[in-house]
Amino acid sequence: MTSPPYPRRPEAAPELPGLKPGGIAARARAAMTPSAPDAAYLTGLNPEQREAVETLDGPLLVLAGAGTGKTRVLTARVAHILATGRAFPSQILVVTFTNKAAREMKERIHAMVGDQIEGMPWLGTFHSIGVRILRRHHELVGLKSGFTILDTDDQIRLLKQLLAAENIDEKRWPARLLASTIDGWKNRGLSPKDVPPGEGAVFANGKGGMLYAAYQARLKALNAVDFGDLLLEGIRLFRENPDVLAEYHRRFKYLLVDEYQDTNVAQYLWLRLLAQGSKNVCCVGDDDQSIYGWRGAEVDNILRFESDFPGAKVIRLERNYRSTGHILASAAHLIAHNEGRLGKTLFSEGEEGEHVTVTGAWDSGEEARAVGEEIEALQRAGHKLSEIAILVRASFQMREFEDRFVTLGLPYRVIGGPRFYERAEIRDALAYLRCVNSPADDLAFERIVNVPKRGIGDATVKQVHDVARAAGVPLQEAARVLTQSEELKPKVRATMRGLIEAFDRWREQSRTLSHTELAEIVLDESGYTEMWQKDRSAEAAGRLENLKELVRSMEPFENLAGFLEHISLVMDTDNGAGEDAVQVMTLHSAKGLEFDTVFLPGWEEGLFPHQRALDEQGKAGLEEERRLAYVGITRARASARIWFASNRRIHGMWNSTVPSRFLDELPDAHVRVEESRGGVGWGGSAYGGGYGGGSYGQSRFDRAEPFAASSYSTPGWQRAQGQRSREGGGSRSGFSERPGGRFDAGAAGRRGGPTVIEGTLVASSTGAPSTFRTGERVFHIKFGYGEITGIDGNKLTVQFDKAGEKRVLEAFVERV
């Protein structure tokens, strides 16, 4: 162990010593006797935290800013409820958003109360608790026992079939769009009959509502539910069966909800129904960290809390234990630009620490190189890599960092990203197992009927479908019937029969063999493993490795059904945790985490704030992006390092960018602008140069490379400058000083603004034929000299002397 790289401030609470299990009664007595010393879980709590822990009766809303010890309050509260003997472990409902949060909560409660945690079945995500309830009462919502939970993939395939059946052009109305539309309705607690007709008509010329209803009918027929149904059906269950609801009212004496700002309407309704029993509901949240509006989260749920639960007490936690002064001040100043917030003032009594730094890189490659160097320097100085995180806005940004780290041999770990259970080979393998487990799983059967290729193509599958529909039986059964008739060609018939018999055999074996042995047999005998063994592509080895990992991950489960249930809800695996590696993840998945050093790359208009958020959500979108920035900065304990690149490749083409407006919203006094040490550096800028003369990196602009200066005379660049100065007018504090300004305008008005990544602007505004000709010599600021070999509108194909052939926008080259 190296010494801690950063001094922990004295306020930082020491780790709570775990209470020894046993002696509940004694502890309860101790806790209830006024003169008794504090129970261990109470030590180190500040007065507000303590109040939040000890206010057990009635509704309570805890507004907890970033790093104010919110999880600590929740876990201590559970410990307190148990220690005071107010409820049994099984009478406490604790709901979190992510599996990760649930896991962490479980561990921390375990550390406080010991084995009592074993008796807490109602600690989990909204969805996992939702399934648990539905499984117990499946018959009341029209489901058979053992219903399956569809993943997104299944959902899309099902919708595609529906669209095809309705002769709807999938090009124009993609299944994916329908899926997210339906999802949106479900998030708002709307079943097909509740969807406002006008809204239902938006999709596919009025067929949206009908498709939703048809989809639900198909789900029922398949004895399946999707994610949204886990809550929606639960709500229906409670509403239609007051006796069932009453049972849960009796059961849950205390309800605790984490990350309340992220709840959507369906979750809110579900929760409200349950909370009407004991009314001892405690919600913990932070409106400034609401970053899931795009998937239906309603910050309003926080605002509604007091009216929904009359007499609710509100406690604010504002003392930050995590970050140093400069970091906290930067985050606070930034988030103050948001109008729609409850308003909290975070403070810390810690030292000022390091300034937040802002550094410009020439391009995304240099950004990655420079960050890599800084990380190596930190490593040499004794910092642990696992205390360093790179938080990106969009996952495509990760690649460049990964490439760089691979080159450097720097251990890193991508959190989130393409998830294990979403990989094609894992899904295929699971589909086989699902077919064994439940012969009626049509979607699984369809997925693997011709994987590996067996000569069963679309035409045959359609035949099977027809038989299934006519006879009202599952596909597997229909296939069996078909093989007994003369309708299939002999070869196909033999193959199909072989497959059906294999499934029968595996099902038989599943009675005697362990589920891991069974999985190995299924994968081998189906030819699936062989398919990848024969595959000579680069990923094949990794895929085989993943299959082995899949079998290994089945071990802890009792049986196949248990495993399948688990993975439908928990889409991540927890492997690789604990090793010393740089953590790379999106800002979204960083919520709730903290690190000593946080790198925040890609602060450029269009990327962050993301163009799409602005286009689709306007001002609300911008504010959510700003909250995301706030979340990012507040993840850092001691060092927050923001980066932006002047050039970034988007859709494979280089685009020049404009630094994020969020940079302008950081307070001067707490931020230091640094120069990139690597490469050509940041050769010019939007920032400062002709723009308010801000204090940022002034020296830099005075000596832009000569070629850079000339390149900045391109039309696109001047346009950006124009936009920028018209917009900014010398003010550094951003748009909030311009109330009712351009961000209230419609999406169309925003298009031409500085939010546009420059290249996009040029690309969309140049309709005229190119003034360049093939064979001309040109200069590009990144790639140097080259010769034009092809022209496509305003896109040029250039054979560069050094960089090879590239496609570039004509606005970024000039004749030589």
Place this chain on the structure above:
DNA sequence: GTGTCTCTCCTTTTT
């Protein structure tokens, strides 16, 4: 039925 080529469109975040 399968393999291969080209074209288009896209690329935020996730239970």
Place this chain on the structure above:
DNA sequence: GGAGAGACAC
């Protein structure tokens, strides 16, 4: 620069 869908040849 990458995935997915459609067209076309075998």
